[in-house]
Amino acid sequence: xxxxxSFFERAAAxxxxxxxxxxxxxxxxxxxxxxxxxxxxxxxxxxLLSLSSYSHTFVMSLGFSLIATVICLLIGYPLAxxxxxxxxxxxxxxxxxxxxxxxxxxxxxxYSLMALLDNGGLVSTFLTKLGFEKLTFIxxxxxxxxxxxxxxxxxxxxxxxxxxxxxxxxxxxAAADLGCNSPKTLFHVILPLTVPGIVSGVTMVFVxxxxxxxxxxxxxxGSFDLIGxxxxxxxxxxxxxxxxxxxxxxMMILILISVAIMNRFSDGEEDLIV
Amino acid sequence: xxxxxxxxxxxGISKSFDGETVLDDMSLEIHDKEFITLLGPSGCGKTTTxxxxxxxxxxxAGDVFFGGERINxxxxxxxxxxxxxxxxxxxxxxxxxxxxxxxxxxxxxxxxEIKEKVKEMLSMVNLKGFERxxxxxxxxxxxxxxxxxxxxxxxxxxxxxDEPLAALDLKLRKDMQNELKNIQHQTGITFIYVTHxxxxxxxxxxxxxxxxxxxxxxxxxxxDIYNEPENAFVADxxxxxxxxxxxxxxxxxxxxxxxTFECLDGGFEKNEAVDVVVRPEDVDVVxxxxxxxxxxxxxxxxxGVHYEIIVDVGGFKxxxxxxxxxxxxxxxxxxxxxxxxxxxxxxxxxxxxxxxxSFSDELDRLSDATEDEEE
Numbered sequence: 001x002x003x004x005x006s007f008f009e010r011a012a013a014x015x016x017x018x019x020x021x022x023x024x025x026x027x028x029x030x031x032x033x034x035x036x037x038x039x040x041x042x043x044x045x046x047x048l049l050s051l052s053s054y055s056h057t058f059v060m061s062l063g064f065s066l067i068a069t070v071i072c073l074l075i076g077y078p079l080a081x082x083x084x085x086x087x088x089x090x091x092x093x094x095x096x097x098x099x100x101x102x103x104x105x106x107x108x109x110x111y112s113l114m115a116l117l118d119n120g121g122l123v124s125t126f127l128t129k130l131g132f133e134k135l136t137f138i139x140x141x142x143x144x145x146x147x148x149x150x151x152x153x154x155x156x157x158x159x160x161x162x163x164x165x166x167x168x169x170x171x172x173x174a175a176a177d178l179g180c181n182s183p184k185t186l187f188h189v190i191l192p193l194t195v196p197g198i199v200s201g202v203t204m205v206f207v208x209x210x211x212x213x214x215x216x217x218x219x220x221x222g223s224f225d226l227i228g229x230x231x232x233x234x235x236x237x238x239x240x241x242x243x244x245x246x247x248x249x250x251m252m253i254l255i256l257i258s259v260a261i262m263n264r265f266s267d268g269e270e271d272l273i274v
Numbered sequence: 275x276x277x278x279x280x281x282x283x284x285x286g287i288s289k290s291f292d293g294e295t296v297l298d299d300m301s302l303e304i305h306d307k308e309f310i311t312l313l314g315p316s317g318c319g320k321t322t323t324x325x326x327x328x329x330x331x332x333x334x335a336g337d338v339f340f341g342g343e344r345i346n347x348x349x350x351x352x353x354x355x356x357x358x359x360x361x362x363x364x365x366x367x368x369x370x371x372x373x374x375x376x377x378x379x380x381x382x383x384x385x386x387e388i389k390e391k392v393k394e395m396l397s398m399v400n401l402k403g404f405e406r407x408x409x410x411x412x413x414x415x416x417x418x419x420x421x422x423x424x425x426x427x428x429x430x431x432x433x434x435x436d437e438p439l440a441a442l443d444l445k446l447r448k449d450m451q452n453e454l455k456n457i458q459h460q461t462g463i464t465f466i467y468v469t470h471x472x473x474x475x476x477x478x479x480x481x482x483x484x485x486x487x488x489x490x491x492x493x494x495x496x497x498d499i500y501n502e503p504e505n506a507f508v509a510d511x512x513x514x515x516x517x518x519x520x521x522x523x524x525x526x527x528x529x530x531x532x533x534t535f536e537c538l539d540g541g542f543e544k545n546e547a548v549d550v551v552v553r554p555e556d557v558d559v560v561x562x563x564x565x566x567x568x569x570x571x572x573x574x575x576x577x578g579v580h581y582e583i584i585v586d587v588g589g590f591k592x593x594x595x596x597x598x599x600x601x602x603x604x605x606x607x608x609x610x611x612x613x614x615x616x617x618x619x620x621x622x623x624x625x626x627x628x629x630x631x632s633f634s635d636e637l638d639r640l641s642d643a644t645e646d647e648e649e
Binding site for chain 1: 328329330349350351356357359361363364365366367368376378379380381424428442643
């Protein structure tokens with residue numbers, strides 16, 4: 001009986017195992033292979049060493065995605081908090097509003113934002129009508145960060161919202177019992193208890209932000225070169241596969257390190273992450 | 275206790291949830307330094323009463339007074355009470371020390387003082403050296419102690435305890451009962467204790483409040499409640515009782531089960547229908563000739579100190595506790611002393627309890643278990 005069950009369990013896992021072997025593990029090995037070989041297939045560290053010329057891009061990408069993540073957190077946490085405190089009805093409406101953009105392709109969302117912000121777009125026309133001087137949005141730092149926040153905000157809200165609704169109301173009562181008014185309860189009990197959700201949200205915004213390329217392309221007006229753009233360019237060009245793979249590898253390691261650091265904050269409590 | 279001692283007064287409290295009445299015009303006075311227990315089956319309103327005093331629920335009608343001041347609208351965090359929650363509700367993100375220090379930190383006491391007080395508390399609840407432990411690594415009994423320390427460290431006027439021992443095993447529960455009683459003596463804090471365990475209520479409390487259907491059935495000392503139950507519900511809920519339909523012939527004379535008995539109660543109408551309570555340990559087993567009643571033994575259970583026997587007397591099953599062995603199927607005589615008979619007025623609970631025809635130990639345990647899981 002027992003044996004049969006474990007066979008079924010193994011059988012159930014098989015399709016995914018096959019999938020991950022083909023589409024996750026194999027590609028990773030390819031990336032690793034390309035990153036440490038040259039065009040003739042010989043082992044080399046040259047690709048990795050040549051990356052120092054991209055250090056500026058790395059730093060800029062890191063900065064942009066950090067700013068976007070912080071803004072997402074500052075908007076997302078209060079939103080999730082409010083959502084968790086409303087009635088079930090309001091909650092489901094807010095949830096649909098939050099999810100709605102996620103049902104639309106990321107690319108389309110970015111394009112629509114571009115149409116809004118473009119010179120002669122809706123926003124600038126409106127502001128000009130109000131008597132402001134002609135403003136340019138596309139191509140500014142702010143536009144790129146806005147794009148990141150706009151695209152990834154739901155990924156911040158959802159895990160935080162989940163961890164908020166999971167809090168046992170007895171903890172809130174215990175806090176009130178021990179002298180906490182609402183702000184103190186938020187600060188001393190609710191915030192610490194939602195750290196796993198925050199970590200999860202931060203990861204889910206930070207990782208796609210740092211590796212994005214189309215947001216910077218579309219909203220950056222071509223003047224932006226984030227690390228994602230660089231990688232894309234390397235792979236478009238058959239000759240520079242190896243450099244692209246090397247950048248990807250370094251990126252992956254950097255992301256792994258940052259996820260590991262963030263995981264430490266959640267202190268081993270429930271691994272919501274990745 | 276005189277009027278001055280009244281610390282908390284509940285006046286005509288009503289509360290319903292989703293149209294279901296949980297508390298019905300309830301009034302209660304709680305005295306300073308008293309160990310008072312709200313006792314009743316689940317759904318009787320005892321926890322709601324506690325939550326109203328704690329400030330976690332607002333009554334639909336009625337007033338709550340604390341030291342003479344109406345506190346209906348005072349939020350929980352401003353009340354001079356602390357709670358030991360059912361299943362503890364210790365903060366999982368804090369260690370033992372920080373859990374206990376929580377209330378003091380909120381009040382912004384100096385660090386040195388906090389350290390001092392937490393240390394004092396830890397030694398009171400026998401948890402010295404546990405400061406840095408995570409609460410999730412503690413056993414149920416230890417978590418319980420932390421919860422008590424976390425509440426008591428704030429030196430509240432009143433400590434509210436919501437079934438604090440329900441999750442502990444029997445042995446530990448007995449120890450903790452003694453410990454809680456000692457702590458109450460030491461600190462002189464008023465304890466308001468909620469439980470569905472009558473034994474716990476009797477052994478710990480100064481005053482027991484028996485509740486059912488959102489109303490108080492009886493308030494009194496444990497001995498009063500046991501010896502002089504006011505109605506069939508109280509008689510049945512506290513200990514074991516045989517509750518028989520009877521008639522009060524005149525003062526000190528009652529008739530039930532086809533026999534006229536002398537008793538110590540009076541003040542009823544002539545021939546008034548009453549409920550008669552006889553405790554199982556108060557019935558003597560005698561020979562058939564000497565018995566006032568005679569019956570057939572239908573069940574015998576060995577309980578260690580005594581046998582618990584079920585006796586069929588004219589179709590009504592009595593429970594009797596005796597140290598003498600009697601065999602199943604035997605016919606025996608029963609003898610009841612006048613002071614073993616307690617007469618109660620008829621109430622809404624008459625006829626619902628007190629017959630042991632469907633009694634079985636197993637059923638009793640089952641119903642206890644389901645009770646534990648509720649709320």
